[in-house]
Amino acid sequence: xxxxxxxxxxxxxxxxxxxxxxxxxxxxxxxxxxxxxxxxxxxxxxxxxxxxxxxxxxxxxxxxxxxxxxxxxxxxxxxxxxxxxxxxxxxxxxxxxxxxxxxxxxxxxxxxxxxxxxxxxxxxxxxxxxxxxxxxxxxxxxxxxxxxxxxxxxxxxxxxxxxxxxxxxxxxxxxxxxxxxxxxxxxxxxxxxxxxxxxxxxxxxxxxxxxxxxxxxxxxxxxxxxxxxxxxxxxxxxxxxxxxxxxxxxxxxxxxxxxxxxxxxxxxxxxxxxxxxxxxxxxxxxxxxxxxxxxxxxxxxxxxxxxxxxxxxxxxxxxxxxxxxxxxxxxxxxxxxxxxxxxxxxxxxxxxxxxxxxxxxxxxxxxxxxxxxxxxxxxxxxxxxxxxxxxxxxxxxxxxxxxxxxxxxxxxxxxxxxxxxxxxxxxxxxxxxxxxxxxxxxxxxx
Numbered sequence: 001x002x003x004x005x006x007x008x009x010x011x012x013x014x015x016x017x018x019x020x021x022x023x024x025x026x027x028x029x030x031x032x033x034x035x036x037x038x039x040x041x042x043x044x045x046x047x048x049x050x051x052x053x054x055x056x057x058x059x060x061x062x063x064x065x066x067x068x069x070x071x072x073x074x075x076x077x078x079x080x081x082x083x084x085x086x087x088x089x090x091x092x093x094x095x096x097x098x099x100x101x102x103x104x105x106x107x108x109x110x111x112x113x114x115x116x117x118x119x120x121x122x123x124x125x126x127x128x129x130x131x132x133x134x135x136x137x138x139x140x141x142x143x144x145x146x147x148x149x150x151x152x153x154x155x156x157x158x159x160x161x162x163x164x165x166x167x168x169x170x171x172x173x174x175x176x177x178x179x180x181x182x183x184x185x186x187x188x189x190x191x192x193x194x195x196x197x198x199x200x201x202x203x204x205x206x207x208x209x210x211x212x213x214x215x216x217x218x219x220x221x222x223x224x225x226x227x228x229x230x231x232x233x234x235x236x237x238x239x240x241x242x243x244x245x246x247x248x249x250x251x252x253x254x255x256x257x258x259x260x261x262x263x264x265x266x267x268x269x270x271x272x273x274x275x276x277x278x279x280x281x282x283x284x285x286x287x288x289x290x291x292x293x294x295x296x297x298x299x300x301x302x303x304x305x306x307x308x309x310x311x312x313x314x315x316x317x318x319x320x321x322x323x324x325x326x327x328x329x330x331x332x333x334x335x336x337x338x339x340x341x342x343x344x345x346x347x348x349x350x351x352x353x354x355x356x357x358x359x360x361x362x363x364x365x366x367x368x369x370x371x372x373x374x375x376x377x378x379x380x381x382x383x384x385x386x387x388x389x390x391x392x393x394x395x396x397x398x399x400x401x402x403x404x405x406x407x408x409x410x411x412x413x414x415x416x417x418x419x420x421x422x423x424x425x426x427x428x429x430x431x432x433x434x435x436x437x438x439x440x441x442x443x444x445x446x
Contacts, residue, residue, distance in 0.1 A: 001125045003041060006067075006076065007294040010035045010043070013067040018045065020056035020063045028052045032065070034098045037294070038091060038119055043080065045118045046095045057082045057118060065120075076127045080120035090221035092117045097214055098227045142299040145173035149303050153310045158426060159402050160409075162310045163195040166282070166303060171197055174299065176284045178261055181272070181307075182208060182215060183280040183403045186361065186395060191219055191280055194407050196259055203259035204410045205358055215281050218269035222278060224297050226268040228289045266291035270300045274308035282307065315402050338436040339418065343367045345443050357415060361400070362408040364392055367441075369421075369431050374439055381429040405429065 016032040030053045034046040043065070047054055057063060061082035068075040086092045096114045149169035156162035163181050170176040178198035182191035193206045211220040218225040264285045272279040282304045286292070342351045349359035350366060358366070368391055372378040387394055387401055394401060409421045418435040 001127060003037065003043065003078075003122050003125065006078075006125070007037045009067055009069060009074065009076065010037055011294055012290055013069050015066075015068040015070075017066045017068075018053060018063055019066070020053050021060050022052075022056050023059050028056055034095050035065070035067070036091070036095055036098070036117075041122045042083065043078065043120045043122055044086075044091055044095060045120060046099060046114055047116045047118050048099070048113050049115065054115075063120070074128070076125060078125050079123040081123055083119050083121045086117045086119060087115075090223035091119075093217050093221050094223065094225055097217060097225050142174070142295045145169065146299050146302050148173055150306050153306050156310055156314065158423070159311065159314050160195075160406050162307060162314060163406075166307050167195055167197040170284065170300075170303075174296070176286075176296075178286065179282070179284040180215075180259065181280060181282055183272075183400065183407075184219065184278050186400050188278075191215065192407060193256075193258065194280075194403055194410070199259035199261075201257070201259055202410070202414060203256060204414060205362075205407060206256040206258040208258060214267050214269045215283050218271050218283075219278060219281050222271045222273055224268065224270045224301055226266075226292055226297055228266045228291075261285055261287055263287050265289040268292045268297060268300060270297070270304045272304045272308045272311070274305065274312050277308065277312060279308045279311045336435050338438045341370060341437050341439050343439070343441045345441060352416065355415070358408060358411050360404075361392070361394070362404045362411070365401075365404060366408055366412075368392060369429075370437065370439060373431050373433060374437060379431045379433075380424075381431070383427045383429070386429075 013035070016035055017029055018032050019027060019029050021027050030051070032045050033048065034044075036044040038044040045065070063080045063082070065078045065080055066075065067078070092114070095117050099114060149166060152165035152169055153162055156165055167179050167181065170179050179196065180193055180203070181195045182193050184191055189210050191208045191210070193203045196202045196204070208215045210216050214225045214227065265287055266289050267283070267285040269281050269283045271281055282300060284292070284300070340351075340353050343349070343363070344351075347359050348361065348363040348367070350357045350363045357363070365386060368386075368389065369381060372381075383401060383405070386392060405421070409423075412420050418433070420432045422430040422432055424430050
């Protein structure tokens with residue numbers, strides 16, 4: 001039997017026992033918290049203590065692992081030889097993320113209880129039942145879901161369609177009803193939510209720092225992360241400590257909360273990756289356990305790769321000419337009071353009255369458009385001219401303009417009933433304003 005045929009059992013075994021032996025021949029048996037497939041003939045085991053097993057393996061690398069699933073009436077024994085040890089990197093972080101909270105009480109970003117990942121060479125596998133292989137039906141369902149979502153992605157004509165096809169497909173095809181897509185920002189240090197399904201609040205605009213929680217770790221190490229436990233580590237990080245000048249320059253903008261389930265028991269985060277380009281993270285969670293199998297991980301990894309390629313294609317497409325105008329006309333209601341719009345230059349944040357809307361590049365883009373509208377009556381813009389506008393100071397490469405515009409468009413649709421951005425044609429934007437405004441820019445204090 002090949003090791004990959006046991007991936008489900010490695011993940012779901014109810015008991016995992018490791019037999020090791022001291023140099024003088026004294027046997028020792030201990031339980032193992034996490035076992036992880038690490039290659040065709042490699043198996044990773046979590047090591048949480050400098051105990052007898054730790055000492056035995058460093059002196060005598062041979063061991064035997066017993067996996068037991070009483071509910072499925074199957075078990076197997078795997079002969080191992082310690083190959084090497086890892087104390088950092090994607091595999092180490094994956095094991096650390098999967099440790100049960102009872103073993104690892106600290107948050108995932110604090111000092112880990114995991115000492116190292118012991119990577120063993122698999123010498124032989126001895127099965128003890130006839131039901132070791134998982135049912136083929138589940139894999140067939142995942143292949144069909146992958147096919148249908150891939151076909152939908154191939155027909156996406158713009159980024160928003162691609163994101164919606166993925167999340168809608170996960171719900172319809174795989175019954176994954178709680179999911180997020182986060183994109184990487186220009187700095188490469190933060191991810192921001194651009195689409196979600198299954199939550200009371202969309203969370204569009206919420207942020208997660210690179211390396212923070214399951215989502216941040218999947219982005220940092222560019223590898224899938226999966227765990228079956230409470231999502232205590234998924235809280236978005238607070239804003240970095242502000243300087244005195246910055247504190248004087250803008251109010252403490254309330255962080256948009258990352259939407260998560262109150263009683264989440266299973267989570268999976270998969271990088272949206274095409275070659276060396278990291279577009280973001282696809283995240284899903286469930287109140288049921290076990291929920292996300294290795295087949296789910298394989299399917300979501302393939303879907304995320306398809307999404308990454310679609311994003312690259314859609315973001316690089318040449319912008320067309322004028323095209324057909326599909327914008328909905330709106331008349332300016334001059335009988336209503338003007339809306340106070342404040343822009344804080346220090347962090348490019350926008351407030352409508354006392355209500356926080358958005359910050360960063362998306363905030364700067366909307367402020368530029370509002371200023372041109374107020375000064376010149378201008379409503380129509382294009383992606384190309386925004387990229388070239390010196391007032392925005394966008395980077396020449398990977399400016400993420402399209403994802404920022406999508407974030408801005410969805411945030412306005414969710415939070416504002418008098419202002420919106422229409423897309424009359426690909427590469428074109430139309431600012432639609434239904435109330436008068438009073439614009440105020442607050443510069444940094446000196």
